[in-house]
Amino acid sequence: MIQRPRGTADRLPDAAAAWRLVAETFQRECELRGFAPISTPTIERTELFTRTTGDATDLAQKEMYTFEDRGGDSLTLRSEGTAPVVRAYVQNGLHNLLQPVKLYYITSIFRYDRPQAGRYREHHQIGAEALGDPSPAVDAEVIDLLWSTYRAMGIDDLRLELNSLGDPETRPAYRQALVDYFTPLADSMDFESRERLTTNPLRILDSKNPAVADLCEGAPRSLDYLSEPALDHFEELKELLKALDISYTINHRLVRGLDYYNRTVFEFVPPDAGSQSTVGGGGRYDYLAELMGADHVPGVGFGSGIERVLLNLERCGTSAVDPRSTEVYVAPLTDGAVADAMRLTRQLRDAGIAVECGFRGASPRSHLRRASRSQARAAVLIGTRESERGVVAYKPLDGAAQMEVPRVDAVNRILAVLGDES
RNA sequence: GUGGGCGUAGCUCAAUCGGUUAGAGCGUCUGGUUGUGGCCCAGAAGGCUGGGGGUUCAAGUCCCCUCGCUCACCCCA
Structure with a gap:
């Protein structure tokens, strides 16, 4: 038997309610804040991700689903939510709209990785991006959106972790400070971390290796290297969060996995932080647009799995x-009654009632068993006895008395009865 | 990419020391006098024991390989 690809999942009907809850809650919170939906292609040119995500990131190095199409173009399945939205903003000239442009999406993300609890090769994210405004209030707006979405769904114990990575001008100094700090300690670090000393020193900070984690305690902090404007930005954001009653903790080791972030970065993590702890996270990426060859577009956003x-x-x-869902179950008691059963089913549906129809003539017992299991409130039986007398039998499934209604008037009568009951 | 655990019916699980025709519960379908549901009862369908190879008189059971699932590392959401 052909099976689904590794790391993917079939979403069966019994999961629908929970998914709907997440999607609808998020949509509502977005609409309350003027965020508008956007969707972008599942495939993008590979450069979109390689140039923005950062060469040294795991995402770019080994997690992309990349292929060549028949025309020879290198395409990649969406590995990340932000870059495509920024591309769409630039490509479609959305800078002509009122700024900031506030967008949200619910989409699938593909990353080639070994699956485990809470991690898939295809997963789904709710995400939002606010483009075209550099002020910290927008950071607060975006964080508030995600925080409120979690709260509205009854998730109220996530910890908001916050940090600022500063701007491109100050990054080299901080980076050098980390190199200076870690280089003498390299012997007590794991291989990965030593590699990062040259490729991406910031990433050493979020290593889970206990030995490295200990070393990080004394490491230089990015907040100490912020420029005046970046520091002001961070302070203002903290004030705004306070005003919104959103509590947070500063995590000096929070650097995020993608290179394009500057200034604000944040993550929401559960109290009993396991391995796949991050539920959602994001940050500011004022220089992302330039990485893809566009003009400067400040932006801030998040993704949440x-x-x-x-x-x-x-x-x-x-x-x-x-x-x-199903309100009425229509039961033909003979094969000859199927046509009229389906006709009545159509008439009831046209009147806005959710109806299921038994597809072949069968005993009342058989049909009523199915009707019960379908959760219908009532069954309508159509047999030879009914047809001969021009009626149908209407049987409420809550134990109330069965009644006969004229076939010609069936829709109105059933509508009336259902209306009375609800 | 690295390591651990596990693969028996749609699901959850049995099957003695390697020994007859691999079982049960749930679920599904059908039936339980004449045209009436849930509960109950009966019956049926449903298995290449993940796949391949080996050992053996004999393999679901032991060995090897492989595939898959799963958990963790790495990393992320």
């Missing part, structure tokens, strides 16, 4: 209820 949100939903005991 839906599968991980679901994990936390469960942990916090939030349960999503399926709305009962």
